Amino acid sequence: MLALTAALWLLCIPFGVDTSMSKRIVQGVLSQPEDTLQAVYIGNSGVYRFWQPAAAWDCEGIAVMNLATASMPGAATQYLMEETLKTQDVDMFVVDLRAYTDSELNEANLHNIIDYMPLDLTRLRLVTRLCAYQRYWPYEALEYYFPVLRFHARWSELEMEDFLPAEDDGTKCSYYTSSFLNNVQDEQDYFAVSDVRTEPQKRAVRAFEQLMDYCEENDITVLFVAAPLLAHVNQKERLNWFADMARERGFGVVNFNERAVYDDVGLTLSDFMDNTHTNIYGSIKFTRWLAAYLADHYALDDRRGVPGYEDWDAAVDIYREKIGDKAAAALDAAAGR
Secondary structure, three states, X not given: OHHHHHHHHHOHHHHOOOOHHHHHHHHXXXXXXXXXXXXXXXXXXXXXXXXXXXHHHHHHOXXXXXXXXXXXXXHHHHHHHXXXXXXXXXXXXXXXXXXXXXXXXXXXXXXXXXXXXXXXXXXXXXXXXXXXXXXXXXXXXXXXXXXXHHHHHHHHHOOHHHHOOOOOOOOOOOOOOHHHHHOOOXXXXXXXXXXXXXXXOHHHHHHHHHHHHHHHHOOOOEXXXXXXXXXXXXXXXXXXXXXXXXXXXXXXXXXXXXXXXXXXXXXXXXXXXXXXXXXXXHHHXXXXXXXXXXXXXXXXXXXXXXXXXXXXXXXXXXHHHHHHHHHHHHHHHHOOO
């Protein structure tokens, strides 16, 4: 039985959900040279479609990468911190508040984050926590411990790259899909502001309290961030609730859904690809503003020119090629060139 369990566990490597972007981000961050990251930004698409690591380096010279997957639940955050701290002596974490306001999760959302984590005890504890968060019965949880039980049909699709770590694209896991580079949100949409506080789901509140407890007990510096949304007033009201909780406990908070912050960043409707995500132009503005905030308020020092960070300089050049001339010009403007 032990041998069978071990075999099933090892088969997790190639049999997870086939999402190359999640694999690139999760494995890309966790494979960085030891103790080179100054911070890690954890969350869901409210992170990787906003924060561009190569742009942050270009603007402020700070080495901050995303550890984020689509619709990742906030309950996963502690375990991603634990995994990060095994190889990175970061100064701080930035944590996405929007990860605590998504009420609907599906199997793919959980596999996106679980399947590309290292095969270790942290991953086991992550699976146990997320399955409890989802209130899964034991038989429902098995596929997350052993993805081969669900994805065995992929056997005929497997290639050598499925057994290997994700290839480094050289951009420090910055984002550059075609829709992200080209889509512009309908001008009929609007940016809504609300000062109302609406209580979130109880399980999300408990998960958030547990994360703050963990950070206090382990002396971990955290900035909580709520990326901007268009419309979505109800979600903004839940974000206000979480922002209040964090501030009451003494944590830093930046809520981009507050009018003063939104305006200071310089965002407009044309900076969004849909009503929940920025496009490349909005993400450059967001990254420029937040990178300066981290440098000023959390003393993240400029590492440009420091030996061992040459790959970050290269990441900027590669990213500029990926995003095209128009977006590269916007990056030049953000970086003061």
